[in-house]
Amino acid sequence: MGIKQDLLNPITKDETGIITTRLDEIVRWGRKNSLWPLPFGTACCAIEFMGVVSSDYDISRFGAELVRFSPRQSDVILVAGTINYKLAPVLKRIYDQIAEPKYVISMGACACSGGFYDNYATVQGIEQIIPVDVFIPGCPPRPEAIMDAILKLQERIEKEPVPRRGTPRRHEVVEKLRDNQD
Amino acid sequence: MASSETAQHDAIVADLKNRFGARIIDVDRSFGDCTIVVDKLAIHEVLAHLRNEKAFDLLMDMAGVDCMNLPSFRERFELNYMLYSVPNNVRLRVEVPVAELDMDVPTATDLWRSANWAEREAFEMFGFNFVGHPCLKRLLTHHEFKGHPLRKDYPIMAGQWCSSTSDMSEELNEPR
Numbered sequence: 001m002g003i004k005q006d007l008l009n010p011i012t013k014d015e016t017g018i019i020t021t022r023l024d025e026i027v028r029w030g031r032k033n034s035l036w037p038l039p040f041g042t043a044c045c046a047i048e049f050m051g052v053v054s055s056d057y058d059i060s061r062f063g064a065e066l067v068r069f070s071p072r073q074s075d076v077i078l079v080a081g082t083i084n085y086k087l088a089p090v091l092k093r094i095y096d097q098i099a100e101p102k103y104v105i106s107m108g109a110c111a112c113s114g115g116f117y118d119n120y121a122t123v124q125g126i127e128q129i130i131p132v133d134v135f136i137p138g139c140p141p142r143p144e145a146i147m148d149a150i151l152k153l154q155e156r157i158e159k160e161p162v163p164r165r166g167t168p169r170r171h172e173v174v175e176k177l178r179d180n181q182d
Numbered sequence: 183m184a185s186s187e188t189a190q191h192d193a194i195v196a197d198l199k200n201r202f203g204a205r206i207i208d209v210d211r212s213f214g215d216c217t218i219v220v221d222k223l224a225i226h227e228v229l230a231h232l233r234n235e236k237a238f239d240l241l242m243d244m245a246g247v248d249c250m251n252l253p254s255f256r257e258r259f260e261l262n263y264m265l266y267s268v269p270n271n272v273r274l275r276v277e278v279p280v281a282e283l284d285m286d287v288p289t290a291t292d293l294w295r296s297a298n299w300a301e302r303e304a305f306e307m308f309g310f311n312f313v314g315h316p317c318l319k320r321l322l323t324h325h326e327f328k329g330h331p332l333r334k335d336y337p338i339m340a341g342q343w344c345s346s347t348s349d350m351s352e353e354l355n356e357p358r
Contacts (some may be wrong), residue, residue, distance in 0.1 A: 085342055086323065119344070120338055124341065
């Protein structure tokens with residue numbers, strides 16, 4: 001296999017070329033390094049995201065360069081821009097269509113808190129609609145901040161247990177937590 | 183060659199005053215602009231006259247104003263038509279005072295196609311009821327939205343959630 005050993009810390013390789021590891025580790029390793037983003041870009045943050053994907057900043061170094069415009073093919077939805085109440089059901093629906101495991105990055109002031117659009121039309125933070133894993137502050141955030149968010153998400157995926165059949169899905173856990181809060 | 187905008191304004195104002203008399207409530211000339219305040223009862227006639235006889239072939243925009251708590255105003259709301267004449271290169275603003283208790287205004291969609299969405303926006307933001315409009319429903323806010331957000335007594339922080347998406351079949355099927 002063309003996997004470098006130093007990338008796979010818990011994985012051991014013996015003389016025969018056979019790799020032994022735990023399933024959880026290899027699944028997490030795969031998930032972590034192939035985050036396919038779905039850019040839900042509605043404003044200037046999406047322009048900033050283009051810069052991050054392109055060669056100057058190049059998020060393919062972190063395995064997250066394969067931008068998909070279909071929720072069925074992506075792992076992480078990157079909400080970049082202002083979300084208004086009219087768009088909220090659309091965002092929720094697209095989030096619902098992403099297969100598990102799915103992650104959410106809220107990029108920029110508008111997605112995180114409504115930003116300076118404190119008015120009748122703008123949702124004051126997308127966490128009111130979908131569970132967010134990483135918030136990126138900024139208006140718009142620097143490309144370094146977006147890369148940092150992807151690294152933070154990777155750290156999180158590294159520690160996350162891989163769900164077994166029958167265990168509650170991630171969004172179910174989040175929704176339950178939220179219900180308890182209310 | 184067309185005469186200067188000010189001279190054309192003079193001619194238009196004189197003609198309108200002569201034709202519609204007391205229905206022209208006021209004329210405001212400032213900074214080279216000309217605003218004609220028209221009684222609501224005559225607004226459609228005046229607009230039709232401007233379009234058909236004075237070659238105002240373009241309705242650039244419509245704007246509602248909520249005059250609540252302003253020191254001087256005629257009625258609570260006013261509606262502004264921004265007109266432009268391409269052949270004569272002249273702009274004109276037509277203003278209609280609209281009372282809060284009677285928000286009916288005759289539609290201008292039969293004169294300018296661009297009035298369609300402009301009136302829908304004025305309807306959703308202020309609550310003007312455009313009589314005769316082919317499809318008077320909300321344009322920018324969602325279909326479950328209640329109230330008129332640009333009214334000064336609208337609670338601006340009342341976030342109104344939308345639970346479903348809506349198709350645009352009515353808009354798509356509009357005659358072109």
